Amino acid sequence: MHLAIVGAGMAGLSAARELLQRRPDLSITIYEKSRGFGGRVATRRRNGFVFDHGAQVIKAPDANIERLLHAELSTEELRRIEKPVYVLHADNTIAEGDPALNAEPSWFYASGLNRLGKLLAAGLDVRLGVRIASLRREEGTARWMLFDLNGAHVGTADAVLLTPPAPQTAEILATSDFDPGLRDALVRELIHVPYRRCLTLTLAYDRPIERPFYALVNVDRQHPMAWLALEHTKGTERCPSGHSLLIAQLAGHFSVQQWDAPADELAAAVVEIVSIVLGEDLSRPLWYDRQGWRYALPDGIARASVLNTMQTGLFFAGDYIAGLGRIHLAIKSGWEVADAIEAWLTR
Numbered sequence: 001m002h003l004a005i006v007g008a009g010m011a012g013l014s015a016a017r018e019l020l021q022r023r024p025d026l027s028i029t030i031y032e033k034s035r036g037f038g039g040r041v042a043t044r045r046r047n048g049f050v051f052d053h054g055a056q057v058i059k060a061p062d063a064n065i066e067r068l069l070h071a072e073l074s075t076e077e078l079r080r081i082e083k084p085v086y087v088l089h090a091d092n093t094i095a096e097g098d099p100a101l102n103a104e105p106s107w108f109y110a111s112g113l114n115r116l117g118k119l120l121a122a123g124l125d126v127r128l129g130v131r132i133a134s135l136r137r138e139e140g141t142a143r144w145m146l147f148d149l150n151g152a153h154v155g156t157a158d159a160v161l162l163t164p165p166a167p168q169t170a171e172i173l174a175t176s177d178f179d180p181g182l183r184d185a186l187v188r189e190l191i192h193v194p195y196r197r198c199l200t201l202t203l204a205y206d207r208p209i210e211r212p213f214y215a216l217v218n219v220d221r222q223h224p225m226a227w228l229a230l231e232h233t234k235g236t237e238r239c240p241s242g243h244s245l246l247i248a249q250l251a252g253h254f255s256v257q258q259w260d261a262p263a264d265e266l267a268a269a270v271v272e273i274v275s276i277v278l279g280e281d282l283s284r285p286l287w288y289d290r291q292g293w294r295y296a297l298p299d300g301i302a303r304a305s306v307l308n309t310m311q312t313g314l315f316f317a318g319d320y321i322a323g324l325g326r327i328h329l330a331i332k333s334g335w336e337v338a339d340a341i342e343a344w345l346t347r
């Protein structure tokens with residue numbers, strides 16, 4: 001039996017890992033459009049600086065995630081955020097955050113949060129740089145053929161697990177050739193999951209910027225900035241000594257507004273916002289980096305009961321099945337779909 005997985009993010013990698021632990025006889029190929037593992041859990045390197053420009057930290061609110069991080073995967077580089085998160089209000093005032101939330105440990109990896117993807121991907125067959133564009137039933141069988149953007153046939157499998165964000169998964173299905181009634185029902189379930197966009201602007205400085213908090217979060221969603229992290233507080237591996245790194249994640253409405261703005265105009269606007277918030281002139285960064293996340297966080301949910309019907313050999317996983325963009329929820333959705341795929345294999 002051969003399973004194809006589209007996407008080497010948290011959901012795809014954890015589903016593959018879980019299935020291979022239970023069914024070592026299963027053959028799995030993962031197709032990933034980008035050049036690395038982890039999807040939105042992403043790290044960039046630049047001029048001796050290392051920064052997590054997607055997800056910032058992982059929480060382990062239950063025993064299974066705790067076991068994964070602290071017992072199953074290497075803990076060599078696993079570190080805890082030591083400083084609290086404070087709250088940023090719409091009027092730029094800052095207040096101490098919720099003590100209960102701050103008491104929950106937040107974790108990261110010293111060399112970058114994308115180490116989590118690398119650890120999960122160890123031993124898996126991942127074909128990087130392959131973007132799956134459509135699927136089709138193999139003639140005369142119930143198997144699935146996978147095609148890339150050029151229409152090239154890249155693989156055939158008994159079952160396919162799709163893990164891109166819901167609208168991207170809907171796009172793949174919409175151009176696929178199989179039972180139109182079923183296809184349209186699946187697309188309908190996926191296409192309406194709204195996602196928040198997020199522009200991430202990283203700013204590097206050649207001087208220390210210290211505060212009593214690791215990050216600021218805007219909870220009333222009225223501020224143009226949803227999150228501001230002092231990335232250098234993650235440790236000495238993150239930037240040269242005496243330097244600082246700020247990560248500004250812009251709010252959904254502001255990101256949409258600024259999506260097509262030239263990078264230098266965006267940087268100037270963000271520097272002004274950050275200077276006001278931190279009460280310090282930050283107008284001369286060493287450099288800045290812009291990243292646009294079109295599908296940053298799901299603001300809605302798709303029903304696993306509608307998607308993972310067990311009829312077709314098509315399966316679905318990702319944070320949108322939980323309805324909330326969190327690493328641990330994407331991992332759990334990978335584990336849950338592994339249950340469904342295992343049941344399908346033994347049907």
Ligand SMILES: Cc1cc2nc3c(=O)[nH]c(=O)nc-3n(C[C@H](O)[C@H](O)[C@H](O)COP(=O)(O)OP(=O)(O)OC[C@H]3O[C@@H](n4cnc5c(N)ncnc54)[C@H](O)[C@@H]3O)c2cc1C
Binds near residue numbers: 008055059
């Ligand atoms: C800016 C930002 C900050 C965040 N902060 C946090 C945080 O601090 N803590 C937290 O817990 N969560 C955070 N999140 C949310 C978290 O990153 C996601 O919920 C989680 O990583 C989603 O995992 P996934 O596997 O569902 O999807 P993804 O990570 O999107 O994985 C899907 C994979 O599929 C690949 N793919 C897409 N289309 C195709 C195709 N056609 N063919 C092949 N491959 C394809 C993609 O490249 C990607 O690797 C943040 C997200 C963003 C964007």
